[in-house]
Amino acid sequence: KLAPGIGGFGGLFPLGDSYLVAGTDGVGTKLMLAFETGIHDTIGIDLVAMSVNDIVTSGAKPLFFLDCYSTGRLDVDVAEKVIKGIVDGCQQSDCALLGGETAEMSGMYKDGEYDLTGFAVGIVKKNAVIDGKNIVEGDVLIGLPSSGVHSNGFSLVRSVLARSGLSLNEQLPGNDVKSITLGEALLAPTIIYVKQVLDIVSKGGVKGIAHITGGGFTDNIPRVFPAGLGAVIYKDSWEVPPVFRWIQEVGKIEDAEMRRTFNMGIGMVLVVSPDASKRILEDGHGAFLIGEVTKGEGVTYL
Amino acid sequence: KLAPGIGGFGGLFPLGDSYLVAGTDGVGTKLMLAFETGIHDTIGIDLVAMSVNDIVTSGAKPLFFLDCYSTGRLDVDVAEKVIKGIVDGCQQSDCALLGGETAEMSGMYKDGEYDLTGFAVGIVKKNAVIDGKNIVEGDVLIGLPSSGVHSNGFSLVRSVLARSGLSLNEQLPGNDVKSITLGEALLAPTIIYVKQVLDIVSKGGVKGIAHITGGGFTDNIPRVFPAGLGAVIYKDSWEVPPVFRWIQEVGKIEDAEMRRTFNMGIGMVLVVSPDASKRILEDGHGAFLIGEVTKGEGVTYL
Known part of the structure; x- marks a missing residue:
């Protein structure tokens, strides 16, 4: 059963x-x-x-x-x-x-x-209930920012750490904004999107939601789509946080593997109607318009 | 909250x-x-x-x-x-x-x-909802048989095993009924009481139910009692299964510790009205009348 x-x-x-x-x-x-x-x-x-x-x-x-x-x-x-x-x-x-x-x-x-x-x-x-079945071509992908790595991909993080020779008490390299150790950056708690997402949902137009965990955009976004639909992601539509740039550089990791392992700075993706997307972006949730729904399947990065 | x-x-x-x-x-x-x-x-x-x-x-x-x-x-x-x-x-x-x-x-x-x-x-x-609050002095304790150790007390079981020098492939000593290895006896799956308990409950008169896990009768039965009530257990009212007798003998374990660690052959205890107890015992659930509710607190073994 x-x-x-x-x-x-x-x-x-x-x-x-x-x-x-x-x-x-x-x-x-x-x-x-x-x-x-x-x-x-x-x-x-x-x-x-x-x-x-x-x-x-x-x-x-x-x-x-x-x-x-x-x-x-x-x-x-x-x-x-x-x-x-x-x-x-x-x-x-x-x-x-x-x-x-x-x-x-x-x-x-x-x-x-x-x-x-x-x-x-x-x-x-x-x-x-939100189950993705009303998603159509032309719907818009809205990304909500993550706090960092969240809680997936840490086996790879740990191998990168070992390769870097840095201790967790050392500063995260390439981080201009504020002083933060590698340990603090990597342990930054996962953002809880509950209140924000329920607030957005209550105003209508949200058709599908993907929690970006292990598998990244590549595996998690297609889970909400009906058959025959895929997504284009505008990869420059948000800034990838320094912790990911450091991981990629030290680990010499291909883009495709990064995107299939980490959230890359976006922890939750909402698939919404074009109308709703305008309202959500204006409402100031810190949200980004990161892509759109297309015919086809899977996720393509433009 | x-x-x-x-x-x-x-x-x-x-x-x-x-x-x-x-x-x-x-x-x-x-x-x-x-x-x-x-x-x-x-x-x-x-x-x-x-x-x-x-x-x-x-x-x-x-x-x-x-x-x-x-x-x-x-x-x-x-x-x-x-x-x-x-x-x-x-x-x-x-x-x-x-x-x-x-x-x-x-x-x-x-x-x-x-x-x-x-x-x-x-x-x-x-x-x-069954929450024990209607339990009164004179109510009856009904025990439902366990299949053995169930899923608690295994740290003690393992230290007894080590002390015994026996392997898990050897026969459980002192078991007359049928041939069974120590491994089979100790791994016997925990009984799932759901259907049996819901059937008994549906007929009325059940006031409290204790799942006998870590802490045994001693700790688990009092959890369902209102303040000021305790229980007397008739310790010869059911037969303690061979696996417990073997554990106690090899481990040289006091009765009190056995009863605070293991279910001793009774995996679920129902606290019921005297009338309900007669019906449950007649209905042939393999149940035992194992004690009664008294003034006082805690569990006493008679």
């Missing part, structure tokens, strides 16, 4: 005139950077973000969140910091922290390490 | 005339025995069981389940077996497998190892 929602960003379960929408995810090896830097108080924001950003792509309002914290031997100080981040993330997404589980599993995790899994459930009226 | 449900077995979220009830859990270091024996096709049943058995204690019908599978490098054969178990568990609890996530985290897990987290959501009408 598999539900029809599998394949989307969140799973949909019909309940009366609504769908419950559920998502689960962890934060991947971004955790390893938290272990290395000792910065544990924002990884919980990432954890909440990964699940709630998935379910908001259906237009669902998150109701509640649960976490599971697995470790070898519980370090209460570290756990408190992690949970503080989870509480922050729940506040940012206006959802209840409904419960959680702490599992001490001796022998499974190295000293000082832990794994996190998050689960979120939201709700959306059936007649308001 | 913390929900009131924290402290129960599942978290309760009000939605119209109902509560959504959510639970999350893993299977702890029972996983290590799956790694050692190579038996991966039932650990998914344990995973589903841990969450759905929690939420059914509120009288909630499970709606859907999601899993998160974390590993260093995905072994597709192993993952297929694990997912087969998850599908089995969802069928046994009549709920949809709504989604899941596979996280490859190089460097976090040893070769061949993985961690699992499960998440279930159910629903119950507000006027039918």
Whole structure:
């Protein structure tokens, strides 16, 4: 008995005139950077973000969140910091922290390490669900800025770090705006788009939403399109943040691999009618017009 | 914004005339025995069981389940077996497998190892929720048999195994009924009580339900009682399965520690009116009358 929602960003379960929408995810090896830097108080924001950003792509309002914290031997100080981040993330997404589980599993995790899994459930009226099926050629792609790498691609980040010979305490090279260490830049918490996206959705014209996680634009944008449609991305329509330029340069990584691994500065993509796009851009959400829907398939970069 | 449900077995979220009830859990270091024996096709049943058995204690019908599978490098054969178990568990609890996530985290897990987290959501009408508040002195405790150790206490199990010098392929000592290896006995999947409990609940008279997990009777039964009430358990009212007798003997473990760690053969305890208890026992659920509610607090063994 598999539900029809599998394949989307969140799973949909019909309940009366609504769908419950559920998502689960962890934060991947971004955790390893938290272990290395000792910065544990924002990884919980990432954890909440990964699940709630998935379910908001259906237009669902998150109701509640649960976490599971697995470790070898519980370090209460570290756990408190992690949970503080989870509480922050729940506040940012206006959802209840409904419960959680702490599992001490001796022998499974190295000293000082832990794994996190998050689960979120939201709700959306059936007649308001966003599922991409009304997308047509000529619709517009709106990008919402990310805070950096968010919570995907950290295996590649870590190999680039090792190759760079830099420590996480050193300054991020090529960053003119303000002084920031590599550790701070890489651990910048994932943006929680819930309030912003629900506000935009409430004004109409949003037909599809893609959360840009592992797979980048290349894999995630096509997930919302009906068969026979693709996207053109204007690759110079926003500025790629310095952290990505540094990763690409040090790692000597091709454009195609960067775009299939990282969000490149855009963490959420809305597919909207041309009319709605004008209003959204005027409303000042920090949004960029980054492309349009075309015949064909997949994502092309112009 | 913390929900009131924290402290129960599942978290309760009000939605119209109902509560959504959510639970999350893993299977702890029972996983290590799956790694050692190579038996991966039932650990998914344990995973589903841990969450759905929690939420059914509120009288909630499970709606859907999601899993998160974390590993260093995905072994597709192993993952297929694990997912087969998850599908089995969802069928046994009549709920949809709504989604899941596979996280490859190089460097976090040893070769061949993985961690699992499960998440279930159910629903119950507000006027039918089971929360223990109507329990009174003289109510009866009904126990439903477990299949063995279920999914708690495996750190102690593993230290006993090491002390015994036996391999998981050897026969479980002191087991007259049928031939079974230690590995098979210890990995016996957790019973999913959903259909049985909901059937009993539908006939009325059930006031509180305790899922016997880590903490055993001693910690879990009092969680459902109003202040000022405790329980007497008739410790000879059911037969403790051979696997527990072996663990206690080899580990030289006190009764009190056994009862605070293991289910001792009873995986779910229903607190019911005396009238309901007669009907449940006659209905042939394999249930035992194992105790009664008394003034005082905590659990006493007679």
